[in-house]
Amino acid sequence: MGSHDIIAWLIIGAVAGWLAGKLVKGSGFGLLVDIIVGIVGAFIGGWLAGVLGISLGVGWIASIITATIGAIILIFIVRLFKRT
Template structure:
């Protein structure tokens, strides 16, 4: 992975984490928190879409949508665990 790919990866993670934060609780988590939530969300989203047999394509938009949905699922699960 070259430096540009790493930058794009981190940018998609940050945007996905920020968007998921807005959707699920009304705010972001700071730059590092957004990146972490977005990256973990991308893994979760890729896993869930793979199980369902859904592919959004290999471009940046598909990756961003997958990461946002996965991050939203992550935040939902974390919120449910915190309430329990």
């Protein structure tokens, strides 16, 4: 994994986490948490897409969409456990 790959993960994670925060909460969570939520969301979204046999394509936009969907799911799961 090169430095470009890590930078791409951070950018995609930040954008996806920020978008998920906007869509679910109404605002972002802060840069660091947005990145973490986005990266974890990318794993969740990628896994879920594989299980369901869905492909959103390749490239930055598809990665951001997949990561955002996963991040939204992650936020909902965290909220389920946080409320109890």
